[in-house]
Amino acid sequence: MIVGQSVASHAMLASLRRFASCAVPVLLEGETGTGKELAAREIHYAGPRAQKPFVPVNCGALPDSLIESELFGHRRGAFTDAKSEQPGLVELAHGGTLFLDEVDTLSPKAQVTLLRFLQDREYRPVGGRVARVADVRIVAATNASLEQLSLERRFRRDLYYRLNALYLRVQPLRERVADIAPLAQHFLEIAARQLGAAPKRWTDAAFAALAAHAWPGNVRELENVALRAYVNADGATVGVAELAAADPAFAAASAEPAQAAPRDASFSASKARAIASFERTFLTNLLRDAGGNVTTAAKLADIERRQLGKLLKKHGIARAAFREPS
Known part of the structure; x- marks a missing residue:
């Protein structure tokens, strides 16, 4: 629940509820502690996906060696420790929202993996042969300026444009x-x-x-x-x-x-x-x-x-x- 009576809070809440009605990606930018995940949840629960999962993921915690397995899952025997089939975050969020927090911390390899997925919404579990189509809404959040990072070549510009279909700056409390x-x-x-x-x-x-x-x-x-x-x-x-x-x-x-x-x-x-x-x-x-x-x-x-x-x-x-x- 978003609590606030300022003009800025009312305007933000109105924008979030407008965003909720469509399925395109949303980019939320704001300082640490401003409530970006709360804003992402408002988008999810105010829209038609409210009864489906809201799956948050800290992008800074995704290891390069397991990025595809974490996002797309894996089949049994796909690698040494894959003793059973496991669904990925994309599958867990099927029909709902995948919230990519701290998206600016994605490694170059992870950025390529995410970009490829966003282009056609298809993915293949590690060790799998058949591609699957994901029904998932992407909401990304960052406390840095992705536009500036892309200009500095520290974040892929094509991925920035994919994530930035809809944009909202979450204002600091001051x-x-x-x-x-x-x-x-x-x-x-x-x-x-x-x-x-x-x-x-x-x-x-x-x-x-x-x-x-x-x-x-x-x-x-x-x-x-x-x-x-x-x-x-x-x-x-x-x-x-x-x-x-x-x-x-x-x-x-x-x-x-x-x-x-x-x-x-x-x-x-x-x-x-x-x-x-x-x-x-x-x-x-x-x-x-x-x-x-x-x-x-x-x-x-x-x-x-x-x-x-x-x-x-x-x-x-x-x-x-x-x-x-x-």
């Missing part, structure tokens, strides 16, 4: 800031189910700290942080102290609320301060990433430029301070 809060809560709920414990919720200050983080490890990093923070929380809420215990990157945020909020502060006043602190931190990081360009910053944050301008004015943040020197 470009989908509006998704951080719902994802963080979703992962807390998953942690509760995994541990068989009571549900917990984030404090407003914790949400602010989560939103201000750069998330180099993307959604996978957020999932891990949420799990560790849940385990560190003794009560029903997970705050910045638990975040700091889960990841040292949040240590600075854990010190701010204790200094800012007096003991006799009302809930509404504390919440207002937490939101204001979050907005200032978020806007500062956002303008820094955008080099002081408000239009670019608005696109990164998925908000209207006019609304962003009002927030900058509200907090007295001057965009000129973030512009690169000419």
Whole structure:
């Protein structure tokens, strides 16, 4: 299930569901941890192949010496250790989807083998004499640019074009800031189910700290942080102290609320301060990433430029301070 409320997430989900209706290959590109396999599963389960197998394979784990056997299977006696007939990944995915993860790690030999298969969808098990026709949908994923790799002659250009019939870039979490809060809560709920414990919720200050983080490890990093923070929380809420215990990157945020909020502060006043602190931190990081360009910053944050301008004015943040020197 894809969780998110950003414009980028809604657009991605719409594209994936359009892709699901046809059987041509799809290439998914995105940084590590962005959820490319989740996107591939959405393509599979939203389409007519949903009742058939979804077979993931890590291309980096396919040894050159066994590439054809792994993909196409083998007959008994085809080689020394072939003591029985074994189906390959293509046969296991018959009628469904074969997900080629980390496709950029395929060796030159493996690339040739895959290209030959994609050209006519025919294959022959190792040791077999009769060619078989595969009914399988190919979805490939990479955290590198296959186009750039092909230009550098590190990936076959003809294979790149075969895989790139339909294309989608899965955006990093820092470009989908509006998704951080719902994802963080979703992962807390998953942690509760995994541990068989009571549900917990984030404090407003914790949400602010989560939103201000750069998330180099993307959604996978957020999932891990949420799990560790849940385990560190003794009560029903997970705050910045638990975040700091889960990841040292949040240590600075854990010190701010204790200094800012007096003991006799009302809930509404504390919440207002937490939101204001979050907005200032978020806007500062956002303008820094955008080099002081408000239009670019608005696109990164998925908000209207006019609304962003009002927030900058509200907090007295001057965009000129973030512009690169000419």
